[in-house]
Amino acid sequence: MSERSYAILGTGALGGFYGAKLQKAGKNVHFLLNSDYEHASKFGLVIESKDGDFSLTQVNAYRDVEKMPQCDVVVIALKTTQNYLLPQMLPPVVKDDGVVLVLQNGLAVEEEVALIVGNVSIIGGLCFLCSNKVGAGHIRHLDYGQITLAEYANDYHPTGITEKMRQIASDLEDAGIPIILAEDLLLARWKKLVWNIPYNGLSVILNARTDELMSYFHTRNLVEQLMYEVAAGSKSCGRIIPDSFIQTMLDWTIKMKPYRTSMKIDYDERRPMEVEAIFGNPLRKVHSSCVDLPQIRCIYQQLKFLDETLTASKANFSL
Amino acid sequence: MSERSYAILGTGALGGFYGAKLQKAGKNVHFLLNSDYEHASKFGLVIESKDGDFSLTQVNAYRDVEKMPQCDVVVIALKTTQNYLLPQMLPPVVKDDGVVLVLQNGLAVEEEVALIVGNVSIIGGLCFLCSNKVGAGHIRHLDYGQITLAEYANDYHPTGITEKMRQIASDLEDAGIPIILAEDLLLARWKKLVWNIPYNGLSVILNARTDELMSYFHTRNLVEQLMYEVAAGSKSCGRIIPDSFIQTMLDWTIKMKPYRTSMKIDYDERRPMEVEAIFGNPLRKVHSSCVDLPQIRCIYQQLKFLDETLTASKANFSL
Numbered sequence: 001m002s003e004r005s006y007a008i009l010g011t012g013a014l015g016g017f018y019g020a021k022l023q024k025a026g027k028n029v030h031f032l033l034n035s036d037y038e039h040a041s042k043f044g045l046v047i048e049s050k051d052g053d054f055s056l057t058q059v060n061a062y063r064d065v066e067k068m069p070q071c072d073v074v075v076i077a078l079k080t081t082q083n084y085l086l087p088q089m090l091p092p093v094v095k096d097d098g099v100v101l102v103l104q105n106g107l108a109v110e111e112e113v114a115l116i117v118g119n120v121s122i123i124g125g126l127c128f129l130c131s132n133k134v135g136a137g138h139i140r141h142l143d144y145g146q147i148t149l150a151e152y153a154n155d156y157h158p159t160g161i162t163e164k165m166r167q168i169a170s171d172l173e174d175a176g177i178p179i180i181l182a183e184d185l186l187l188a189r190w191k192k193l194v195w196n197i198p199y200n201g202l203s204v205i206l207n208a209r210t211d212e213l214m215s216y217f218h219t220r221n222l223v224e225q226l227m228y229e230v231a232a233g234s235k236s237c238g239r240i241i242p243d244s245f246i247q248t249m250l251d252w253t254i255k256m257k258p259y260r261t262s263m264k265i266d267y268d269e270r271r272p273m274e275v276e277a278i279f280g281n282p283l284r285k286v287h288s289s290c291v292d293l294p295q296i297r298c299i300y301q302q303l304k305f306l307d308e309t310l311t312a313s314k315a316n317f318s319l
Numbered sequence: 320m321s322e323r324s325y326a327i328l329g330t331g332a333l334g335g336f337y338g339a340k341l342q343k344a345g346k347n348v349h350f351l352l353n354s355d356y357e358h359a360s361k362f363g364l365v366i367e368s369k370d371g372d373f374s375l376t377q378v379n380a381y382r383d384v385e386k387m388p389q390c391d392v393v394v395i396a397l398k399t400t401q402n403y404l405l406p407q408m409l410p411p412v413v414k415d416d417g418v419v420l421v422l423q424n425g426l427a428v429e430e431e432v433a434l435i436v437g438n439v440s441i442i443g444g445l446c447f448l449c450s451n452k453v454g455a456g457h458i459r460h461l462d463y464g465q466i467t468l469a470e471y472a473n474d475y476h477p478t479g480i481t482e483k484m485r486q487i488a489s490d491l492e493d494a495g496i497p498i499i500l501a502e503d504l505l506l507a508r509w510k511k512l513v514w515n516i517p518y519n520g521l522s523v524i525l526n527a528r529t530d531e532l533m534s535y536f537h538t539r540n541l542v543e544q545l546m547y548e549v550a551a552g553s554k555s556c557g558r559i560i561p562d563s564f565i566q567t568m569l570d571w572t573i574k575m576k577p578y579r580t581s582m583k584i585d586y587d588e589r590r591p592m593e594v595e596a597i598f599g600n601p602l603r604k605v606h607s608s609c610v611d612l613p614q615i616r617c618i619y620q621q622l623k624f625l626d627e628t629l630t631a632s633k634a635n636f637s638l
Contacts, residue, residue: 202621206621208628213624216624218619221620222617294544294617297544297614298613298617298618304535304536305535305537305538305541309527309531
């Protein structure tokens with residue numbers, strides 16, 4: 001059993017699920033919470049899962065990073081909309097020579113982390129997980145759970161499979177989490193965007209589930225065009241996504257159960273959406289080259305309007 | 320005073336308003352109605368207008384084109400979504416050597432009319448009118464009213480100012496309707512699309528009024544980008560829209576009273592939207608050339624989804 005300690009920054013549907021799995025497997029885990037802090041301190045965490053329910057009656061719960069021990073692995077499991085907190089949050093909790101594991105959507109977060117903490121390894125994790133927080137300290141895992149890990153180096157230079165990746169993978173696999181190791185983080189992130197950009201964006205703008213988007217001719221076409229634009233963006237960064245990958249994503253989504261995307265859930269719950277991480281950052285990544293992604297730009301601008309008018313209406317609401 | 324007789328096909332907010340103005344000015348006008356036929360036959364038409372209210376206690380009302388007299392000028396004042404009716408409607412009512420006046424939005428309707436009736440003049444009219452139907456035979460004219468007229472020739476070849484245009488303009492001006500004569504119908508239609516494409520499309524997709532679209536940075540940018548794509552489409556048809564025209568439209572919309580577009584009203588009232596006339600036809604017009612209008616295509620596909628899901632939900636509703 002490894003001696004690595006884990007800090008989970010953000011104990012929600014994702015961080016709570018993976019952190020609880022790690023603790024259940026005997027790892028030393030420390031949970032940062034906000035609204036659920038009192039509850040989790042007293043009662044621990046409850047996980048309902050298709051792989052078997054379990055509860056942790058006692059967890060190391062914190063509301064303040066300053067009170068947390070420095071950990072070997074710091075897992076960023078916040079929504080990217082809260083990443084403005086990272087410059088305060090990360091430095092106190094991560095050990096020298098430790099690992100920051102970024103379990104977030106979108107692009108370019110690892111670059112931000114690298115600016116905040118030096119002398120650490122940064123590993124990106126792309127989670128393929130359906131889970132919801134259904135109450136305080138209460139998480140419902142619906143399906144999937146796999147994580148693709150890849151290490152970050154300056155300018156997203158591919159690192160291949162590193163020793164740090166293997167160590168983290170080993171801990172996560174001990175906890176029953178399926179892991180894939182990838183050699184090129186930037187390619188892995190662009191590939192995830194092939195799905196996230198069309199479905200997250202259009203589900204919010206058109207108030208639709210994945211099956212609805214795929215069952216109408218024009219949205220199915222638009223989804224495909226957006227996927228090809230993502231591939232063009234990826235290519236402008238020197239990462240080739242084959243057409244066959246796009247066809248696989250389309251076929252797979254058609255066969256998938258009707259799904260409400262995470263961005264749609266955020267929007268419906270009147271929470272800020274991850275527009276910058278999923279749309280803004282990719283657009284800026286290709287900004288310098290001659291490549292244009294006009295339909296992604298169109299979707300981005302529509303989402304910014306919806307995000308900002310939602311924020312404005314919440315402000316009115318609180319007056 | 321002219322002897323020209325007028326048939327108004329579609330006695331709604333637009334056709335009812337212009338037709339009533341013509342009759343009030345002494346013209347011989349015949350109104351085709353559908354749901355309001357009984358009411359208008361008994362009680363005539365009531366026009367509330369910022370230029371002065373008036374009512375016509377007696378109008379020539381018809382439910383069936385076969386019962387209408389053949390007229391010198393047949394005004395198409397239906398929504399373009401009902402143009403599938405034109406092959407039945409037009410031939411019985413238009414005189415040989417008569418005029419068909421197309422008071423509709425979008426592009427390419429004149430070509431359809433030319434295929435249905437030969438040996439007539441076809442004039443396109445671009446209406447700049449705010450009016451609503453507020454009850455049976457009851458129309459409220461809120462603002463504006465100007466019509467730009469231009470004659471159609473094969474392949475939208477510019478005709479210059481024709482004698483027929485002057486005659487119709489004279490009748491309309493007698494009725495107090497401000498008229499502009501344009502030499503090139505296709506240019507006039509593309510110029511109108513500079514406004515209609517961004518505002519009609521985005522107002523529906525983003526559930527927003529014009530002032531809301533213009534008060535957020537990203538939608539203001541998106542509106543402008545869409546306008547430039549319309550200009551690129553126009554250019555591919557050999558019609559140049561100067562940048563200054565786009566800036567004028569933007570400035571003018573910022574200064575305008577908050578406005579809910581006609582397409583948004585249709586959508587809110589669960590009526591079919593004029594997606595093909597305003598978006599589909601322009602896209603097909605440039606289809607053969609190398610010009611791409613990706614953001615307009617994106618909006619078009621989003622609107623098709625919204626239009627078709629609305630239709631589908633109405634079908635469910637009636638089960």
